[in-house]
Amino acid sequence: MFEKQSKKGNLIGRSLMAAIFVVLMTVPNTVLARIPNDQYFSELWYLQQINAPAAWDYSLGMETIPIAVIDSGVDVDHPDLAENIWLNTDEMTHDGIDNDGNGYIDDLYGWDFIDHDNDPRPDLDGEYSVLGANHGTISAGLISAKGDNGIGIVGVTWQSPIMVLRALDSMGTGDPDDVASAVDYAVDNGAKVINLSFDGPINSLRLATSLRRAYDRGVFIVAAAGNAPEDGNAIDLDREPMYPICFDRDSSENYVYGVAATDTGDQRATFSNYGAACVDISAPGNRVISTQLYLPGDFEFDEPYGGYFKGTSVAAPLVSGLAALMFSLDRNLTPKQVTNIITETSTDVNQKNPEYVGRLGRGRIDAAKAVLKVTELRRKPPIETYVPTSALTPDGTSNRLVVTSAGPGRDPEIRIFTEDGLFVRSFNAFPVGFRGGVSLALGNFDGTRHSSIVVGALAGGGPHVRIFDLNTKPIGGFFAYDFGFSGGVELATGDLDGDGLDEIVTGAGPGGGPHVRTFDRRGNVIGGFFAFDESFIGGVDVASGDLNGDGLDEIIVGSGFGGSSVRVFSARGERLFEFKPFGDDYTTGLQVDAEDLNSDGRAEIIVQGKRVGDLGGVAVFDGTGHYVGRGGSIPSLYASLTNWNFQQSKMMTVWGSLMGESPQVTLSSPGRLNFSFSAFEPSFRGGVRAFVIE
Template sequence: MRNIFLLAIFLFSSFLFFEITYAKTLDDPFVEQWAYTDINVYSAWDYTLGSQDVVVAVIDNGFDTFHPDLFTNVWKNVDEISNNQIDDDKNGYVDDVWGWSFVSRDTNSDGLIDESEERGNNNPRPQVDQFTESEKNSGVFNHGTLVAGIIGAVGNNKKNGSGVSPNVKLMNIQVVDEGGSGSFARLPDAIYYAVYNGANIINMSVVGDITGDVEKAIDYAYGKGVVMVAAAGNSASDLNDFPLYPICFDAGKETNKVLGVSAISASHNIASFSNIGSNCVDITAPGENIFSTVRYSPKYDLNEQYTGGWSGTSFSAPLVSGAAALIKSIKPNWAAKNIYKALLSTTHHTPSTDEDVYSNLFGTGLLQIDKAVQYALNEVENSKFLKNIIVVNGDNGDHTSWDFNTGDDDKVLRERALSGIDDFSFYQYLGKTFYVTAKSFDKTRWRISLYDADWKKIDSFIIEPGGEISILVADVMGDVQPEIVVAPKGPSNTLFDIYSLEGEDLYTHILENKHNGVSFDKFKTEGSNKYDLVVLYELDDKLTMETLSGEGFSKNKFFLDSFSKADKVSVMNLDSDDQMEYVVGGGLGERPLVVFYDHDGSIIKKFLAYGSYKKSFSFIVGDYNYDGEDELVTIPKSNDQPVRVWNKEGKKVAQKYFFTDFKTNNIISVPIS
């Protein structure tokens, strides 16, 4: 039998606490530790504390499911009914409410391991009831609980410390026993279990010999976009000469599927125990004198909840997994390769006289979580994944959504905040969704209102643009926080106004002559940390297309001659490069023409979105079917026509009717990506 061993744990005799100044203050008494300071966890918390929509699978020797500082963040299989002896969710595992143990145990005490016992059981929590004093003193049974706490111990609860991602879900998967040994043969099952049950990130602080089945499981997980982080091991060996797994599964391969992590000391030297090897090690993180949660069971004289002095690459890896969880909370649609880029391109790299030696020890360098999070906040996404669109009847506040993944639409709900609105937009900030609505008093004064994802009002303010308006929300000023951009639909000298979320007027772009109304959208260009605006307006009898920065700097401008009237514009990546092309739609009373334009104003493609329909329609651009290509979603203002999805060749790929029980001419929609 091939054995896999948990990475060695080194326990110092004394606990060291440090005085640390940090940005985001959590109230946990032991939140301060050198490892967090040196990888800038505290400043990363200024941007995000994580999200419970992100699931990190801890494949280890099991963690303490009901630990007071973990339980709130523990993943629960809500599709499974506890202890009814039925596989309710049909995932192949009976009663797996709190995860699964793949460790074979003689649970019926008959002296044999039968087929069902070989499969494991539904209790991945380390069993401590039969421990000897020697086993208790070894501390190995704490391993998984330590790892889980580093990733995601609950923060701001006035207990113990906090995980790197204090808001997360931790999936408990046991593959080795409390003493640290077990068969590598069960690791593939553990990986498949994690992926099937929705894990976004898998932490593997385990090492062992190669098996082809594990490699297939890793390929499968990576293909599903799952981040995998593995510890380097603690035998002070060079993995280039003596490879271990799973860290070395992608050694010598073009695609980096597993992030390998070595350990450093507080002096930023390679830890004396850490394995090294540039073929397998991608990044380094602190691995000495780490503090975290431990198995808690006063009944069996395990009275500590949180201790320090722990060392090993086992505890470096979860620092990286926690960082990945923070990034995933900001960019929920990012796959593993995107998160790897964010982590590896933002490390602290000390200049070296021998870069080969440096990479052999540290990979790309020392994890810097704040920079990785900022990278994620600012990174361009040329194709925006469309999860679904919200469709609203602005007359009465009825709203529903079209889930692009399943093709289903939700039931129609009525939201008072949406009743009588003229426009609305959404934005995601620090991993959370917010809505902004515009509602007029008398077509001269408008109330701009901000809501959270549950439509609880956060704030509102009044503006007086003098006529009907459109709104969008985006970070157009480059300060990370989004702004509200307002454009007039009718004649005005104002092209657009920019307001802070608190209602402060930040900038107004004025033209010398009056235009006849503005249509606009937002987009990012390669290398930019903020959104630009694409603006369509009629001035001096000419339809003008212009791209501008939030400060009003003009970047491109040309005139259109395909329309007598057009009132919608966006950008669309038609050729999968780093530059976006333009898409324009016909206005009210005109044919429902859609035209794709190149950067110089030349026509690439044009087609009719609806036959003889001449009422207004809007559109949304994004990746509808997750194929890496942009599609165009057209939404008619009247519900007697369907919402349609078009590919870049102008071919219809899907359509759906909404609000068919009554007639309305005030359909408004936004994408939720």
């Protein structure tokens, strides 16, 4: 709900036709210039106030949690939104056929319920105001502007998709029946959150029925409280109810979560409506920067970002984004649970608003406390007793497991989770007090599907390798190098001889020569070689994979600090080829992996810089070292491979955060970013190793 400035500069008032809703927000004439590298983040005070950065240590959002923005349309091509626009994968691109049978032809990104077509972008063909046309894009950016992409702003969720449903025209008005149809579409097509940044005086039975149906189907509904009319005071909704926020005022279920706006000091924003019966929560709604309709060359829409905006319509999207973070941690939450958690974890604002006690909801949202509450509800405490192998090993019906280890800076704890991020158990790979970090690999050493966990001590520990079963019982161990070497051991496992069992590959860390050795599970030496000149002391990273489809894994070695090369060797140590993934000048260190990304029986080589912020990014090469694709991060890499045959793969991949990042683990299925969770305490920045047990 916003007051809006029209094309001619006239404010649209609240006295509209009976069947019309109006969105209300205020914007000045000035806009901010585009600045790269997320420089706007320092100006997004409202994200700091709601503790969003701390919440991101637990969740960044998830691509399987769509948020329906029912508004004036969204710029689906906006550079900060395009990656986070919902895509109806059951439709074929513009083939003129309703492929998914949902009654809407070619509804790739959503639907336009005013013009009844598949283009839900703002419509400038008829009458419009600048703010009315921008309104939906502003809301979408606050919810889910792409995070950490080097441009513009960031939403409350970094990567949850926006389902674009146009039910308001570009003057910011709309019919309740169109809104009801949009709500029905959102429910039927998988939205988990619906954002309604508008209000009006009409108590529409059809819209109320659609919203209650959405709530009963597990959808969380967020509605703005509305703003004071230009020529009057803010409205007490207990005396003069507005809708949709007040639909549930006399209901036994709180199925519309109403949002009022506060300022930088947690006081009621002077424009914000209020009322105990309709308002459930407050959120910042003043001095807000967001995305807007971007049409280069059009003088009215030639800036991708704008501000400062104010209104309850910019407060509501912050709550919608928070709900998406919560659903990303636990998609089985009910709307009632989300309501209770956000409400109970909010920051009290009554003392700062003595004239509005109880009429601004329970308090102002605190994103960090809310997502932490979700993790507390869904995670089991650490288990110190024996857990049967059958309870931990996938058997075709149980979940995959994710095994994680921490880099330098904390105790040598291994944590095991389900693929949904639920904690299973933990153990210490080495004595408590060793804080040099733990390298990690999984191996099949007995011919069954039961993986074993292989760990190595990193810098500061001896060259110790240990092997555990999934019940954390030690089943083997050895020293990979001379006992006095303390540079750390990097690990990989692979079938080097074609017998169906894995061998262990080790690489010496910094301070020793670039020595690669191979062992059987009992620690017997099979072979060894120097991957680079013996004088190189930057350390090496190792991986293994069948690059040529002959049934034998090759050994891939990435040079550490000071080197720029990846070399590939046979199991016997014969050098097969070499390449420099990021050129001669990139010498920060290379992290290597090998996975069959497109299920063709040949592994691809994945190369990544070792620390967050490295210019090299991440890239994929085929089994002969030829370039396939590149991105600034693993997710952006996968996005760049969508035109390749990567999507043929049925595998699930997992990666942990780099040193310097929050301790996130992310799982991805082909072509889509699926799920992220925090493996260790949010303050830890030593990096995370992660493997998935299929």
